[in-house]
Amino acid sequence: MTESEELMNKYGEPLRYDRNFKGPRQRDRSCTDVPCLLLFALFLAGWGFIAHYAITHGDLNKLMVPTDSFNQKCGIDSSVLHKKHLFFFNLEQCIDPLVPITGCPTPQVCVESCPTQTFIWDTMHDSLSYEELRSRLICLTDEHKANIRSKSDMQRAIDQNLCARWYIKSAPFLNRCIFEFSPQMCEFIPSFLLKGGRSRRQLMLMPGNATSEPELQAQAMALSMSQALVLPQSNGRLEPVQEEPAVQCRRRLNDAVIKEKMKQTDTRLAKMVGNLVAHFYNGTHDAQRLGEEIVEDLVNSWSIVLVACFCTLIASLVFIALMRWLSAPILWFSIFAVLTGLLVAIYYTVRQYIFWEKTPTVPIHGLNLQSTVKNVLQNQSTWLYLSIFVGVCFVVILLLVIVLRKRIRIAIALTKEGSKAVSSVFSTVFFPIFSWVLFIATIAFAIGVGLYLGSIGELSFRMVQRLNEAGQVTNEPCVCEGPAINYTLGSACDPQLFEKHCYNKQASTTGFFQQSQRVACSQTTCSFLDIDNPPLVRWAIFYNIFGFLWLSFFISAFSDMVLAATFASWYWTFKKRDVPYFTLARAFGQTAFYHLGTLAFGSLILAVVRLIRLVLEYINEKLKKYDNAVTRAILCCMRCFFWLLETFLKFLNRNAYIMCAIHGKNFCTSAKDAFNLIMRNFLRVITLDQVTDFLFFISKLLLTAGAGVATYYFLANNPAIVQLHYRAVPTTVVVIAAFLITSVFFGVYSTAVDTLFLCFLEDCERNDGTPEKPFFMSKQLMKILGKKNKLPPRQRRSK
Numbered sequence: 001m002t003e004s005e006e007l008m009n010k011y012g013e014p015l016r017y018d019r020n021f022k023g024p025r026q027r028d029r030s031c032t033d034v035p036c037l038l039l040f041a042l043f044l045a046g047w048g049f050i051a052h053y054a055i056t057h058g059d060l061n062k063l064m065v066p067t068d069s070f071n072q073k074c075g076i077d078s079s080v081l082h083k084k085h086l087f088f089f090n091l092e093q094c095i096d097p098l099v100p101i102t103g104c105p106t107p108q109v110c111v112e113s114c115p116t117q118t119f120i121w122d123t124m125h126d127s128l129s130y131e132e133l134r135s136r137l138i139c140l141t142d143e144h145k146a147n148i149r150s151k152s153d154m155q156r157a158i159d160q161n162l163c164a165r166w167y168i169k170s171a172p173f174l175n176r177c178i179f180e181f182s183p184q185m186c187e188f189i190p191s192f193l194l195k196g197g198r199s200r201r202q203l204m205l206m207p208g209n210a211t212s213e214p215e216l217q218a219q220a221m222a223l224s225m226s227q228a229l230v231l232p233q234s235n236g237r238l239e240p241v242q243e244e245p246a247v248q249c250r251r252r253l254n255d256a257v258i259k260e261k262m263k264q265t266d267t268r269l270a271k272m273v274g275n276l277v278a279h280f281y282n283g284t285h286d287a288q289r290l291g292e293e294i295v296e297d298l299v300n301s302w303s304i305v306l307v308a309c310f311c312t313l314i315a316s317l318v319f320i321a322l323m324r325w326l327s328a329p330i331l332w333f334s335i336f337a338v339l340t341g342l343l344v345a346i347y348y349t350v351r352q353y354i355f356w357e358k359t360p361t362v363p364i365h366g367l368n369l370q371s372t373v374k375n376v377l378q379n380q381s382t383w384l385y386l387s388i389f390v391g392v393c394f395v396v397i398l399l400l401v402i403v404l405r406k407r408i409r410i411a412i413a414l415t416k417e418g419s420k421a422v423s424s425v426f427s428t429v430f431f432p433i434f435s436w437v438l439f440i441a442t443i444a445f446a447i448g449v450g451l452y453l454g455s456i457g458e459l460s461f462r463m464v465q466r467l468n469e470a471g472q473v474t475n476e477p478c479v480c481e482g483p484a485i486n487y488t489l490g491s492a493c494d495p496q497l498f499e500k501h502c503y504n505k506q507a508s509t510t511g512f513f514q515q516s517q518r519v520a521c522s523q524t525t526c527s528f529l530d531i532d533n534p535p536l537v538r539w540a541i542f543y544n545i546f547g548f549l550w551l552s553f554f555i556s557a558f559s560d561m562v563l564a565a566t567f568a569s570w571y572w573t574f575k576k577r578d579v580p581y582f583t584l585a586r587a588f589g590q591t592a593f594y595h596l597g598t599l600a601f602g603s604l605i606l607a608v609v610r611l612i613r614l615v616l617e618y619i620n621e622k623l624k625k626y627d628n629a630v631t632r633a634i635l636c637c638m639r640c641f642f643w644l645l646e647t648f649l650k651f652l653n654r655n656a657y658i659m660c661a662i663h664g665k666n667f668c669t670s671a672k673d674a675f676n677l678i679m680r681n682f683l684r685v686i687t688l689d690q691v692t693d694f695l696f697f698i699s700k701l702l703l704t705a706g707a708g709v710a711t712y713y714f715l716a717n718n719p720a721i722v723q724l725h726y727r728a729v730p731t732t733v734v735v736i737a738a739f740l741i742t743s744v745f746f747g748v749y750s751t752a753v754d755t756l757f758l759c760f761l762e763d764c765e766r767n768d769g770t771p772e773k774p775f776f777m778s779k780q781l782m783k784i785l786g787k788k789n790k791l792p793p794r795q796r797r798s799k
Contacts, residue, residue: 024565024568024569024572024587024590024661024662024664028664029590029594030594030664031593031595031597032594032595032597032598032660032664032665032666032667033597033598033600033601033667034597035597036598036600036601036667037597037600038597039600039604040550040554040596040600040604043547043550044547044551046543047449047543047544047547050449050453050540050543050544051445051448051449051452053540054449054452054456054540055452057456058451058452058453058455058456059455059456060451060452060455061174061175061455062455062459062531063451063454063455063531064174064175065528066085066086066110066174066175067086067108068086068108068109068110069108069109069140070141070466071527072527073527073528074086074110074175075110075175076495076528077495077525077526077527077528078461078493078495078496078498078499078502078525078526079521081496081499082112083110083111083112084110084175085110085111085112085114085172085175085177086108086109086111086176086177087109087110087114087115087138087164087170088104088106088108088176088177089106089107089108089109089138089161089164089165089167090164091106091167091177091178091179093105107140107161109138109139109140109141111138111177114170114171114172114177115136115167115168115169115170116169117136117169118166118167118168118169119136119137119138119166119167120165120166121154121155121165121166122165125151125154125155130150130151133151133154134148134154137154137164138164138167139162139163139164140162140163141522144157144162144163145163148163168180293725294725294726296725297725297726297729297730298729298730298733300722300723300724301715301722301724301729301730304711304714304715304721304722304730305711305730305733305734305737308711308730308734308737308738309734309737309738311707311710312703312704312707312734312737312738312741312742313741313745315706316703316741316745317429319699319702319703320419320422320423320429320745320746320749321419322419323415323416323418323419323699324417324419324420325416327412327419328412330695330698330699330702331408331412331691331694331695331698334698335397335401338397339394339398342390342393342394342397343394345386345390346387346390346391346394349383349386349387349390350383350387352383353380353383353384353387356378356379356380356383357380404683404687406784407683407684407688408687408691409784410687410688410784410785411687411688411692412691413778413780413781413784414688414692414753414756414757414760414781415691415692415695415753416778417571417753417756417760417777417778417781418567418749418752418753418756420576421567421570421752421756422748422749422752424570424576424579425566425567425570425579425583425584427584428563428566428584428748429745429748431559431562431563431584431748432747435555435556435558435559438555439552439555439556442548442551442552442555443548446544446545446547446548449544450541450545453533453537453541453544454531454541455531456531456533456534456537457532457533457534457537458531458532459528459531460492460528460530460531460532461492461493461494461495461527461528461529462490462491462492462493462526462529463487463488463489463491463492463493463498463524463525463526463527464489464490464524464525465478465489465523465524465525466523466524474523474524476506476521476522476523476524477504477505477506478502478503478504478523478524479502479503479504479505480501480502481501481502482500482501483501484497484498484500485501487502489524493526494526495526498525498526499520499526502520502521502524503518503519503520503521504518504519504520504521545611545614546607546611549606549607549611550600550603550604550607551603553603553606553607553610554600554603556603557599557602557603557653557657558591558592558599560654560657560658560751561595561598561657561658561661562584562587562588562591563748563751563752563755564657564658564661564751564754564755565587565590565591565661565662566583566584566587567751567752567755568661568662568759569583569587571755571756571763571776572662572776574774574776587661591661594664595660597666597667598656598657598660598666598667599657601666601667602653602657602667603653605649605653606646606649606650606653609642609645609646609649610646612642613639613642613643613646616635616638616639616642617639620632620635620639623635652674652675653671654754655671655674655675655754655758656670656671656674657670658674658755659671659677659758661755662758662759662762677758677761677762677765678758678761680761680765681761684761685757688753692750692753696749696750699742699746700739700742700743700746703738703742704735704738704739704742705735707734707735707738708731708734708735711730711731711734712727712728712731715727715730715731759776760777760781763776763777764777764785769782769788769790770790771790774789775787775788775789
């Protein structure tokens with residue numbers, strides 16, 4: 001039995017000619033995998049019901065309850081049960097893009113209500129009485145405020161940051177006290193501040209003669225933003241500014257706030273970069289300085305980076321259009337360079353082997369890594385094994401190139417065809433934007449539903465003790481009676497019962513008046529633990545995760561099939577100039593009208609496998625603390641197996657979508673036909689896959705390196721445009737961005753090549769070049785295969 005007959009028995013007979021076959025343009029299509037589409041629609045409807053239930057029964061306020069500096073949930077924990085709002089000592093330190101990462105550095109305390117008036121200690125401590133000042137004072141704890149008995153105590157507490165130095169009239173927003181500026185505030189900002197006539201120290205010595213709320217707010221902002229409101233000249237001196245109208249003054253204030261926040265953000269970024277560099281750089285001070293210089297270079301060169309990214313985008317589009325001429329030189333030059341490099345490596349390793357064989361040496365007796373490396377490199381056996389390995393690699397690659405040279409030429413020709421197809425339907429390059437929008441919307445929806453579901457349930461609390469400044473647990477003798485008599489440290493508790501029936505036994509007085517003399521526990525609290533979700537809600541969260549996976553894979557599959565239908569229409573058009581207009585729009589409508597069920601089927605399979613992988617990762621994370629070697633080995637094997645399974649299914653699904661776009665059959669039939677077609681041409685598939693991957697990698701590498709080199713030399717030759725400490729900083733950013741941009745565009749190119757390859761394989765099996773069954777492939781492909789179309793003279797001239 002011949003090899004071709006054996007392949008036919010295993011993977012079916014080659015496709016036969018069909019005079020009615022027109023590829024994706026054929027009219028006799030029908031809806032595929034309708035049950036899967038109905039299942040997907042029902043699933044989405046169920047997801048929508050869960051979203052509606054989550055929004056109506058959930059309460060994001062449970063998740064957004066503010067937490068003070070002592071890790072107490074305002075309005076929930078027992079010690080702050082009646083204090084629902086969070087007050088910030090210095091709110092401007094929280095207006096920072098890095099706050100979600102680093103946290104707000106200012107002290108935060110729970111209060112019963114947000115302040116209804118402005119307070120400025122530096123201008124009010126002489127004009128107001130002790131009682132009025134104490135009533136306006138906001139401190140970290142009630143104990144700190146109780147210890148204040150004079151203005152000197154106030155000054156000491158404020159200097160130690162135990163009490164707020166100033167604050168502005170605030171209004172609650174998400175239970176957080178936010179400044180409530182008066183519209184007239186800007187009119188009261190002193191003109192000397194805008195002119196830069198006085199320092200911040202002089203401002204703090206101003207008499208507290210402000211009477212109205214806008215004047216007080218203006219003084220508070222003047223104290224906090226004095227440096228940002230001053231305009232420096234180029235010579236370093238302050239530029240005098242004339243008094244401006246109220247509208248222009250408000251704009252000046254807004255600009256000053258923005259500039260101040262940007263300055264603080266740059267400083268914090270510099271600290272983060274400095275801390276990161278400190279792990280690889282000797283000297284904390286030098287690392288901090290290096291971090292500041294890196295951030296400064298990023299801020300100064302952002303326009304150069306944007307221009308370089310735009311140029312990379314244009315270069316990528318042009319490069320794809322030129323691949324029809326560049327693919328062959330790039331590939332053959334790369335193969336020649338690899339073989340030449342291996343020959344040089346063989347020569348060098350053999351030379352080193354001969355040298356160390358004739359040179360007797362004594363091993364370096366050291367325990368460090370450098371000594372070990374030197375001993376290995378001075379060992380003649382090392383160079384012998386390396387020379388054998390490099391020689392085997394050279395022989396294998398050379399033989400593969402000789403044996404597969406014809407298939408390599410086919411792969412190169414198909415990449416050229418892919419370039420023609422993408423250039424012919426240029427709108428396909430920008431089609432991934434549609435998929436990104438849908439994917440971002442899916443992420444936002446899934447996160448929103450997950451947050452609402454996570455907020456459904458009863459709040460659970462635990463009795464805990466605070467940590468002192470040294471990080472040690474306090475030993476407060478907190479005793480509970482009555483309904484709370486069973487409360488112990490670490491056990492569940494109720495904040496209201498804890499507040500009523502728990503007290504500090506040591507601080508409380510005993511005797512007849514014990515009930516009225518009890519002192520509440522200050523270091524022991526009934527603190528919020530988490531939200532106890534009901535079982536049905538947990539299943540709904542699981543449903544939400546699976547819905548995100550299924551819909552994400554569905555969107556990716558839809559994009560693949562639309563592009564495949566577009567490029568297949570281009571291939572199966574005999575005269576390429578007759579490719580219909582709006583090919584991409586026709587492919588979009590055809591996929592949306594006929595084949596959503598097929599996409600739902602394929603994406604469902606991938607979603608199930610991905611969910612299994614997530615479950616295995618969760619189990620692996622939970623079992624880490626047990627450190628069982630057998631369990632870890634089993635989990636490792638299972639994770640590896642399902643990763644391989646998902647990779648294979650992605651490959652199979654991608655080709656199934658291409659066959660469905662061409663023939664309009666259901667998922668199983670398309671997957672079987674694609675698999676059989678690939679297996680009947682296994683060597684061609686392997687060659688094309690490796691060649692195209694290598695070509696695309698080299699192309700992305702060339703474009704990325706070109707963008708980086710061009711940016712570096714532009715900055716080096718034009719120092720007057722932008723002043724930088726290190727030209728490598730913006731160059732590195734450009735290189736990363738360029739690689740991402742080229743990956744997006746070459747993803748479309750890769751889909752085009754894969755689609756045209758399956759069309760080419762089917763064209764080889766279905767047609768024979770006769771006038772009744774002409775080939776649709778290019779003349780170059782027919783020349784490589786030694787075939788040609790036997791067309792009538794008139795048709796040959798009109799082609």
